[in-house]
Amino acid sequence: MFLKAHRIPESLLFNAEGLSKRARILAMEAFDKKFFYGGSVCSNGGHSLRTKAGHCIQCDTSRIAFQLRSSDAGFVYLCYSKRIELV
Numbered sequence: 001m002f003l004k005a006h007r008i009p010e011s012l013l014f015n016a017e018g019l020s021k022r023a024r025i026l027a028m029e030a031f032d033k034k035f036f037y038g039g040s041v042c043s044n045g046g047h048s049l050r051t052k053a054g055h056c057i058q059c060d061t062s063r064i065a066f067q068l069r070s071s072d073a074g075f076v077y078l079c080y081s082k083r084i085e086l087v
């Protein structure tokens, strides 16, 4: 229900049960996963869905957009001025 309400496809989830933080992050990056479950539950509400960094996305839903944006591909634009020779 929560995943559907926030349009998070199951393909972005990772089962991190039994993994250390380092192993979890490496595996999530290798498989391009954005959120995980299977770790400890959050102390506020006992939730289990977290960002790659370990923040509870059910307590703070703004973390969802941040996680998706921060790991999304993008462009870097550079400007150059011949007159002042500055990039």
Ligand SMILES: [Zn+2]
Residues within 6 Å of the ligand: 042, 043, 044, 045, 046, 047, 056, 057, 058, 059, 060
């Ligand atoms: Zn929580």
